[in-house]
Amino acid sequence: MEFISDAVAFDRPGWRMPTSSTAANDLHVLYRQDDEVVCLGVETATGAPLPAPALEAVLAAIEARLGDGGFAGDYGVAAQPAGRFDALGHLSGDLRRLADGWANPVDRRVVQVFPCFRCELDAGWRLPKFVAAVRGMRNLFDLDRAPSPFLEITLHGRAFPRPIDNWAGAPLTLALSYASALTHDPTGVLRVRNLQGAVLTLDKATPWAAWAEAITAHAQMR
Structure with missing residues (x-):
């Protein structure tokens, strides 16, 4: 199974960018496993350098999670050390906001993954509450962001x-x-x-x- 035709190689083996024109301050990277595409978005201030060590830590955490159960269900959060974060959350299907059109029609699943803190989300919540909490988090794709605890x-x-x-x-x-x-x-x-x-x-x-x-x-x- 191949990526979409215009996807280009990223610095880390196994990862791709959807196009060669992806902005450095609005980076999207993709990882394919079987018929599933995992995507990660990273945002930085315009002109700011990409936080390479932080990004590497998150990508390594995603790979580790894929080898240990993956990202099951339409939404969820799992404890997983990821640099300064301690968990990985995900949304798939119609809930995700990234990666629209980035996969072949035969792909079974596209999953949007994001690093987070365990004080922010609960995998046991019902879907509307989980999605509302995710969408209410400021700077979700900023790897330098502070926690947004749920209270x-x-x-x-x-x-x-x-x-x-x-x-x-x-x-x-x-x-x-x-x-x-x-x-x-x-x-x-x-x-x-x-x-x-x-x-x-x-x-x-x-x-x-x-x-x-x-x-x-x-x-x-x-």
Whole structure:
């Protein structure tokens, strides 16, 4: 089985680029195994050099995963050391956004793979929640990006006329903003639940500096 006709060799054996005109700051590389094509996208700032060591680490991690079960199902995330990342996520079928038209019609499957952190995604989520979380992650294809931890919160206090009684998803920046506002509210209570299900409860007894540090560490727990 061959790649599409205009695919060109990439620096790492077994990998290809879809065309020779692929921009360095918007790199797409492909790897074929049997009738499956795995694709990885990497974005960098215009004019910035490609992070070669980081890219090599991710490509090696993908190859290791392909030799140990691969990327099953329409979506998922698996623990896999990949440089500064500790997991690999994937989307396939109609869920993927890369690699449209990059495979032969006889290819059975095209999979979009991306490095991630275990504090960001849960393979046990239902499809809509998983896809929404992936699409809500900023700079998903930037190999230098910071983690985007998944958090849920409840919130009560005079500073917030509309309390959050039931667990609601919130990015880390929003949780920190709420915590900052609650430092001036002696009635305020903020509860933060991370991806592992552990709950952190913060109230007026906790100084703001300690809140910010505690929430960030709690969010990134893996």
